[in-house]
Amino acid sequence: EPEVTQTPSHQVTQMGQEVILRCVPISNHLYFYWYRQILGQKVEFLVSFYNNEISEKSEIFDDQFSVERPDGSNFTLKIRSTKLEDSAMYFCASNLGFGGNQPQHFGDGTRLSIL
Amino acid sequence: DAKTTQPPSMDCAEGRAANLPCNHSTISGNEYVYWYRQIHSQGPQYIIHGLKNNETNEMASLIITEDRKSSTLILPHATLRDTAVYYCIVRAFYGGSQGNLIFGKGTKLSVKP
Numbered sequence: 001e002p003e004v005t006q007t008p009s010h011q012v013t014q015m016g017q018e019v020i021l022r023c024v025p026i027s028n029h030l031y032f033y034w035y036r037q038i039l040g041q042k043v044e045f046l047v048s049f050y051n052n053e054i055s056e057k058s059e060i061f062d063d064q065f066s067v068e069r070p071d072g073s074n075f076t077l078k079i080r081s082t083k084l085e086d087s088a089m090y091f092c093a094s095n096l097g098f099g100g101n102q103p104q105h106f107g108d109g110t111r112l113s114i115l
Numbered sequence: 116d117a118k119t120t121q122p123p124s125m126d127c128a129e130g131r132a133a134n135l136p137c138n139h140s141t142i143s144g145n146e147y148v149y150w151y152r153q154i155h156s157q158g159p160q161y162i163i164h165g166l167k168n169n170e171t172n173e174m175a176s177l178i179i180t181e182d183r184k185s186s187t188l189i190l191p192h193a194t195l196r197d198t199a200v201y202y203c204i205v206r207a208f209y210g211g212s213q214g215n216l217i218f219g220k221g222t223k224l225s226v227k228p
Contacts, residue, residue, distance in 0.1 A: 004158075031214075033215060035216075035218075037156070042218050042219065042220060043153070043159060043202075043216075043218040044218070045215040045216065045217065048214075048215050056215060089156055091158050091159070093158075093159075093216075095214070098214070101147070101164075101166075102214075103149065103161045103164055104161065104214075104216060105161055106151075106158035106159045106160070106161075107158050108157050108158045109156070109157070109158050111156070
């Protein structure tokens with residue numbers, strides 16, 4: 001069964017450094033999402049992306065964050081200057097099309113640790 | 116905020132049916148009910164979804180009340196591997212929303228031998 005894959009599984013970065021998290025969505029999917037989950041807290045929506053542009057973003061997704069689909073398969077989340085509070089699990093998700101009948105499928109996440 | 120209310124935790128005996136309730140009294144007519152689960156810190160796993168009819172797949176059954184204000188996820192024969200946090204989510208597709216999921220705290224299901 002097709003799945004969303006994320007790399008790396010664990011990323012350790014010094015505070016203030018830039019980090020790029022990578023995702024390969026399911027191949028025929030058109031809508032892409034990033035979520036994060038701080039340890040012990042809820043899963044939180046960050047951003048949705050369709051047709052090479054951001055569709056919707058949350059308050060968390062400030063100017064330090066950016067997303068890109070650099071080629072036909074990858075979907076990336078960049079944090080420009082990481083802070084301690086960016087430490088979290090980051091999940092990528094994708095779904096086939098727009099509408100309530102299209103479930104999102106998630107990857108297993110990247111654990112980001114900021115030192 | 117999440118539009119759903121779920122009990123924080125439930126126990127179930129291995130091999131028995133697990134019935135997980137969810138209240139969504141403010142659901143709108145075009146909003147779907149989705150269920151996901153999360154095992155440890157893995158990515159949320161899609162289970163099932165529905166609009167107003169009951170649904171069944173290889174993982175579970177979803178029973179939605181006629182007024183759509185509540186639903187029940189049924190795992191017919193729970194195993195130890197079904198121990199997870201289960202999320203009931205009402206998914207919107209209007210007002211500019213692209214259908215992002217709003218997670219609550221979910222129900223922590225513990226399946227016991």
